[in-house]
Amino acid sequence: MAALCKINNKWKDAELKTGFVPTMGALHEGHLSLVKLALEHADRVVVSIYVNPAQFAPHEDFESYPRDIDSDLEKLEAAGAHLVYLPQEAELYPDGVKIDMDAGRAGAGLDADFRPHFFHGVATIVRRLFDHVQPDMAVFGEKDYQQLMVIREMVERQNLPIEIIGGPTMRDDHGLALSSRNAYLSESELAIAQQMNVILRDTPDPEAAKSALLTAGFDKIDYIEERWDRRLAAGWVGETRLLDNIKIT
Numbered sequence: 001m002a003a004l005c006k007i008n009n010k011w012k013d014a015e016l017k018t019g020f021v022p023t024m025g026a027l028h029e030g031h032l033s034l035v036k037l038a039l040e041h042a043d044r045v046v047v048s049i050y051v052n053p054a055q056f057a058p059h060e061d062f063e064s065y066p067r068d069i070d071s072d073l074e075k076l077e078a079a080g081a082h083l084v085y086l087p088q089e090a091e092l093y094p095d096g097v098k099i100d101m102d103a104g105r106a107g108a109g110l111d112a113d114f115r116p117h118f119f120h121g122v123a124t125i126v127r128r129l130f131d132h133v134q135p136d137m138a139v140f141g142e143k144d145y146q147q148l149m150v151i152r153e154m155v156e157r158q159n160l161p162i163e164i165i166g167g168p169t170m171r172d173d174h175g176l177a178l179s180s181r182n183a184y185l186s187e188s189e190l191a192i193a194q195q196m197n198v199i200l201r202d203t204p205d206p207e208a209a210k211s212a213l214l215t216a217g218f219d220k221i222d223y224i225e226e227r228w229d230r231r232l233a234a235g236w237v238g239e240t241r242l243l244d245n246i247k248i249t
C-alpha cells in the first residue's frame, strides 16, 4: 500500500493519468481487453487482483474460486500493465470483512434477487480500491452489466472524480461470454453454455428464451429481463452460474 502510494504520487506529480482495472484474478482475454482499453485512455494502468470475500455468500464458491497468480502476473506484464496491486485482506478490511456501502438503485432486482449481498459487497470493495489506487479512470466489463451500472451510480452519487468506462464482452468462437467461472464447465456443459448467447439474441420473448435455454440443457434460469438497453440473463448449467446480456437492437 505504501509502495502504491509512492508510485501513484510520482505519477500525479508528473501529471500522468492513472487507469485502473479491478479484478479477482484467473485472468482471461476478457480481462486483458479491459487492460488494453485502460491503456488507450490512461498513461499508467494499475490492475488489482483480490478475491473479495464480502461479495460471496457462505454457500458460494469463495474457497474454490480459481486462483493463479503466477500466470496472471505473466499475462499482465505481456499486456502492458504498469503496476499490479495485490492487497492483503487486512489492508482492505482493517476492521474485519464487512459491507459498508449500499449498491443503490442499480443494485436492486435482477442478480440482487438471487445474490442479495453481492452488489453491496462489490460497491464496498470497489470504493476501498478506488481510495487506495486513486485512479482518474477505471474500466469494468459489460458482461457484468448490472455491476457496471452499480459502479457508475456509486461514482455519481459520491461525486468521485473517476471516469467509468465499460469494456465490451469478449466471447469464444461460439459466442459464450468469457468468464473465470467457465473453467468449472465440463466439455458437455460447455456445449450447453455456448447456446446462451445465441438464444438470448434470437429469442426476444423472455418466456420463450427461458424455455429454449432449458431445452438446450440449462438446469435453471434465474431471470431473463430487459433493463437499460439490454436483455440480461442468469442461469445454471450444473453447478456453474452463467451471466450474459445483449444490447437490444
Ligand code: PAF
Pocket: 022, 023, 024, 050, 052, 055, 122, 125, 126, 144, 147
Ligand atoms: O468483476 C469482478 O471481478 C469483481 O466483482 C470486482 C469488480 C473486481 C470487485 O471484486
